[in-house]
Amino acid sequence: DSGVTQTPKHLITATGQRVTLRCSPRSGDLSVYWYQQSLDQGLQFLIQYYNGEERAKGNILERFSAQQFPDLHSELNLSSLELGDSALYFCASSPTGGTGDTEAFFGQGTRLTVV
Amino acid sequence: GQQLNQSPQSMFIQEGEDVSMNCTSSSIFNTWLWYKQEPGEGPVLLIALYKAGELTSNGRLTAQFGITRKDSFLNISASIPSDVGIYFCAQTDKLIFGTGTRLQVFP
Numbered sequence: 134d135s136g137v138t139q140t141p142k143h144l145i146t147a148t149g150q151r152v153t154l155r156c157s158p159r160s161g162d163l164s165v166y167w168y169q170q171s172l173d174q175g176l177q178f179l180i181q182y183y184n185g186e187e188r189a190k191g192n193i194l195e196r197f198s199a200q201q202f203p204d205l206h207s208e209l210n211l212s213s214l215e216l217g218d219s220a221l222y223f224c225a226s227s228p229t230g231g232t233g234d235t236e237a238f239f240g241q242g243t244r245l246t247v248v
Numbered sequence: 249g250q251q252l253n254q255s256p257q258s259m260f261i262q263e264g265e266d267v268s269m270n271c272t273s274s275s276i277f278n279t280w281l282w283y284k285q286e287p288g289e290g291p292v293l294l295i296a297l298y299k300a301g302e303l304t305s306n307g308r309l310t311a312q313f314g315i316t317r318k319d320s321f322l323n324i325s326a327s328i329p330s331d332v333g334i335y336f337c338a339q340t341d342k343l344i345f346g347t348g349t350r351l352q353v354f355p
Contacts, residue, residue, distance in 0.1 A: 135290065135292070137290075166343050168345075175336070175345055175346070175347050175348050176291070176336065176345040178343060178344055178345070181343070191344075221288075223290050223291070225290075225291075225343065227343075236281060236293055236296050237281075237293070237338075237343050238293065239283075239290030239291045239292070240290055241289060241290050242288075242289070242290050244288075
């Protein structure tokens with residue numbers, strides 16, 4: 134158990150809908166990262182938050198947004214869903230925020246299926 | 249943007265064989281991480297490297313931080329069926345992941 138909790142584990146929704154994925158980081162970790170992994174693909178970095186502020190942005194679509202709350206949990210919002218958004222979405226957390234000397238730990242992921 | 253290229257893309261080996269894979273980048277990094285991902289699971293951190301030239305072991309796994317700081321290597325000795333999975337390198341500035349090496353071990 135990595136200490137990072139993601140909910141829900143599975144989500145099935147229709148095209149055009151909006152969903153929210155939730156991540157609780159390890160106790161004491163200030164940084165949260167979100168990744169998308171499509172079938173048999175690598176991990177695509179979406180966005181990073183550090184202590185409530187956006188720190189880095191990757192290939193995140195405009196239809197997607199995220200935030201980190203004062204209690205450090207994070208939510209990833211996906212809207213106007215398309216079939217191609219079906220993927221595993223992972224959250225990771227780290228203590229310091231990726232400034233060079235840090236290790237990140239992953240949750241079990243949320244499997245999103247858009248039908 | 250930054251890119252981490254891993255090779256080989258996939259490996260099919262017999263149980264007991266040793267495995268070598270590497271990760272290269274066009275940029276210099278201060279830290280290299282190696283992760284393993286099993287099907288349907290999140291990546292799990294195997295080894296972290298913090299210094300150029302550093303060689304670190306974790307059981308049958310050994311990883312090295314290349315002296316140029318642009319590459320890293322992971323070796324698995326005496327492979328077993330539970331080594332199956334995808335191995336990713338990663339760097340800690342934005343936590344970008346490599347393209348992955350898929351390992352299949354046959355008994």
